[in-house]
Amino acid sequence: MSKRKTILVIDDSDICLTLARDALEQAGYDVVAASSPLGATRLLRASNAAAVVLDVAMPAMNGDKLVTLLKRASKVPVPILLHSDRPSSEIHSLAAACGASAAIEKAPDCAPLVAAVDRFVGARGGF
Helix, strand or coil: CCCCCEEEEECCCHHHHHHHHHHHHHCCCEEEEECCCCCHHHHHHHHCCCEEEEECCCCCCCHHHHHHHHHHHCCCCCCEEEEECCCHHHHHHHHHHHCCCEEEECCCCCHHHHHHHHHHHCCCCCC
């Protein structure tokens, strides 16, 4: 049995965080969830995450700024996906500008998020 891959999800909205965590766990991933970007670099190192999902607009630090910090903190390249309810063109431009791997629009069923994580992380483990 293979080890399940871990996804780090950071979102200041409890509802969005819960929806993303539940969808990714149902899809076969382990999830480390944080409601604040504070301590994100420590969480990335400790969780050995295969990918990071970031909300764009957070009070302590915006997701685009956090991308830079996480890229510096990671010993190996990790896909970083911006997850936002902003217009698609805006988050895609932001992702390109900050070096994020992808931009995903928030959806109630989180299907676009799971599909993007699958695309970047590869095969899910641990079913």
